[in-house]
Amino acid sequence: MSAPVFLIFYLFPDDMWIGFSKWIFPPLMLAAVFGFEYRRVKRGRQYFGLRGYERRRPASFAYAVVGFVLCYYLIPFEAAVPAFFGMGFIDPYISFAKKRGWPSYPLSPMGLYLILSLVWFYFLTSPFNALVLAGTGALVAVAAEAPQNPWLDDDFLMVFVPAVAMYVVSLGIGLQWAVF
Secondary structure, X not given: OOHHHHHHHHHOOOEOOOOOEHHHHHHHHHHHHHHHHHHHHHHOOOOOOOOXXXXXXXXXXXXXHHHHHHHXXXXXXXXXXXXXXXXXXXXXXXXXXXXXXXXXXXXXXXXXXXXXXXXXXXXXXXXXXXXXXXXXXXXXXXXXXOOOOOOOOHHHHHHHHHHHHHHXXXXXXXXXXXXX
């Protein structure tokens, strides 16, 4: 649920007040996460909240950080926001719905993602474009979350794949969003 916090990197000024460019922070964060994960996996440590299969591979949060960093460098803020919020709120909801065996899965997560994205895109573009972008994000995010692959985590897929899809669709419908 902390995924939206990473959006703060988009808001940093280009030239930080401490003499560094904002572009240095995401790679440093990635290096720190993978340094920690390398030591954890090498030692075979299992911390609270990790899944059993994550004992011998990087944890899901490391995959999510890769998705955040790729979005930061490749996807404009406007398309990244719903993807980050979707990862933060819809991914845990999907997990909860699957564990409970809710018959509304996958429609209820798609609907929630659609609403979440519509709220964001409503302020950026026309209602029709907002619906197209939000619908794309909802469909792609839930579809990207579904496959269970132990070496490509859904936390990466739920951030990066919908962000790319929404960005590509935004280009297709003529929206001009700048990548930093």
